[in-house]
Amino acid sequence: MTGPTMRETLSDRRGNRAGIAFFRIFLRWFGTRHACNMVWFVAFFYALCDREARRRARSYLVRRFPGDRGLRMFLHIWRLLASQGEALVLAAAYGAGLDGGIPRRQEGKLSPGALDPGHGVVLVISHFGCWQASLAELAGYERPVTLLAASDVNPGAVGKQEALHNRKTAFREIDVRGFMGGLPEALEAVLAGDVLGVMGDRPGTAGTGEVLECSFLGQPAKFPITPFYVAARAGVTVVPVFMVWERRPFQVRVIFGDEILPEAIPDGRIRAERLRPAVEQYVRWLETMAGRYPYLCFRFE
Numbered sequence: 108m109t110g111p112t113m114r115e116t117l118s119d120r121r122g123n124r125a126g127i128a129f130f131r132i133f134l135r136w137f138g139t140r141h142a143c144n145m146v147w148f149v150a151f152f153y154a155l156c157d158r159e160a161r162r163r164a165r166s167y168l169v170r171r172f173p174g175d176r177g178l179r180m181f182l183h184i185w186r187l188l189a190s191q192g193e194a195l196v197l198a199a200a201y202g203a204g205l206d207g208g209i210p211r212r213q214e215g216k217l218s219p220g221a222l223d224p225g226h227g228v229v230l231v232i233s234h235f236g237c238w239q240a241s242l243a244e245l246a247g248y249e250r251p252v253t254l255l256a257a258s259d260v261n262p263g264a265v266g267k268q269e270a271l272h273n274r275k276t277a278f279r280e281i282d283v284r285g286f287m288g289g290l291p292e293a294l295e296a297v298l299a300g301d302v303l304g305v306m307g308d309r310p311g312t313a314g315t316g317e318v319l320e321c322s323f324l325g326q327p328a329k330f331p332i333t334p335f336y337v338a339a340r341a342g343v344t345v346v347p348v349f350m351v352w353e354r355r356p357f358q359v360r361v362i363f364g365d366e367i368l369p370e371a372i373p374d375g376r377i378r379a380e381r382l383r384p385a386v387e388q389y390v391r392w393l394e395t396m397a398g399r400y401p402y403l404c405f406r407f408e
Contacts (some may be wrong), residue, residue, distance in 0.1 A: 130142060130145070130146075130196060130199065131199055131203065133145060134196060134200060134203065135203065139196065139197065139200045139209060140357055142200075143192075143193040143197075146192035146193050146196060147185075147192075149192060150185055150188040150189035150191075151185055151189075153188050154181060154185035154188055160188060164183075164184045164187050164188060164407060167187075167324075167404060167405075167406045167407065168180065168183045168184065168187060170324035170325060171183075171324055171397060171404070173325070183402075186402045187402050187405075190402040190403055190405075191405050193352070194236060194238070194352075194403075194405075197209075197237040197240050197352060197359070198237055198240050201240045209352075209357070209359050210356070210357075210358040210359070211359050211360075211361065212358055212360045212361070213361045213362075214360060214361070214362040214363065215364065216363055217346060217363060218344075218366060225299075225300040226300055226343070227296070227297035227298060227300050227301055227302070227303065227341055227343045228297075228302055228303070228345075228346060229297060229303045229304075229305060229334050229335075229337055229341075229346070230302060230304045230305070230345075230348050231305060231306075231307035231334045231345055231346070231347045231389055232305065232306055232307065233307060233308040233349060233393055233396075234306065234309060234404075234405040234406060234407075235308070235349050235350075235351070235393070235396060235397075235400075235403055235404050235405065236349055236351035236352065236400065236403040237350045237351070237352060237359070238349075238350060240350055241348055241349070241350035241361070250300070250301065250302050251279075251296070251299075251300070252278045252279075252301065252302045252304065253279050253292075253293065253296040253301045253302070253303050253304070254278065254279075254280045254281070254303075255280075255281045255283060255289050255292075255303060255304070255305045255306075255333070255337075256280060256281075256304075256305070256306055257282065257284065281293055281296070288316060290333070290336075290337065293305070293333075293337050294340055294341060297337055297343055298341050303334075303337065305333055305334035305337070306331075307330065307333075307334050307347070307389055308330065308393060308406055309331070309406065310329040310330065310331055316331075317331070317332045317333075317336075317377055317379050318330060318331055318332065318379075319332055319379050319380075319382070319383055321383075321386060321390045322390075323394060324394060324397065328390075328406075330386055330390060332377070332379050332382050332386060335367075335369045335382045335385045335386055335389075336369075336372065336382060338368075338369050338385075339369040339370060339372040339381075339382060339385075340372055340373075342371055344366040344367060344368050345366070345367040345368075345369065346363055346364060346365075346366050347365075347367075347389055347392045348362070348363050348364070349361075349362045349364075349396050350362075351396075351400050362396070364392040365388075367388045367389060368385070369381075369382050369384075369385035370384070370385070
């Protein structure tokens with residue numbers, strides 16, 4: 108089995124070194140809140156002039172706001188693109204060590220068993236909210252953290268490890284373009300007791316390349332089985348994790364979903380349908396979060 112063919116995402120083609128450098132300087136001079144405000148002006152340009160950005164944003168927004176058209180849909184697109192820009196600003200703030208003044212709140216938590224030394228756990232990360240900064244939170248558990256993901260395509264954009272301020276020694280990345288999609292290394296990491304982070308909301312972004320079609324916001328959508336397959340092989344739980352920000356009051360909220368225990372696959376053979384109940388539990392969590400924070404779900408198709 109070879110690694111999956113990677114599809115270019117919307118964010119792979121957005122941003123350049125000059126633009127990112129401008130926002131980093133703005134962030135240091137004026138702070139996180141004002142940098143997030145500046146993002147809205149840039150996002151308005153994309154919402155108005157970038158046909159591809161509008162088309163891809165609509166694929167999610169027509170599900171979340173069925174029946175909205177015209178000006179209403181344009182405002183949804185603008186707000187969604189602005190929220191994605193704010194997420195990149197927050198990731199840069201974490202990476203620059205400027206996050207100290209941002210209050211944090213937590214909902215749910217990892218069980219004591221999942222945090223026991225030598226006991227691995229698979230955390231399903233979504234392109235939702237400030238998902239880059241969620242990696243920094245995972246590194247804060249003082250456990251080895253491994254990320255199974257695609258390497259960054261756009262060298263000028265904010266990368267996955269941007270938010271890992273002074274924590275990279277506790278973090279390593281397995282590229283899904285490697286042997287067998289990185290699955291052997293990922294399984295080895297979990298069996299060794301690592302916290303394994305896997306993107307779970309977009310097909311073709313992790314491991315096996317196998318997907319299941321599930322109902323998401325009332326329409327069919329494809330989701331990778333990789334995080335659930337690794338957990339099933341290792342006999343560990345899967346925990347959805349989301350990192351969101353709120354403007355009033357301005358704070359970051361780390362939200363852990365309920366633990367999901369996939370059906371064991373001791374022989375290693377991939378049987379996607381046996382993993383469906385676990386995948387659908389995660390999808391229901393993603394739907395719940397999209398209901399609470401509709402403009403923080405970045406499932407661009």
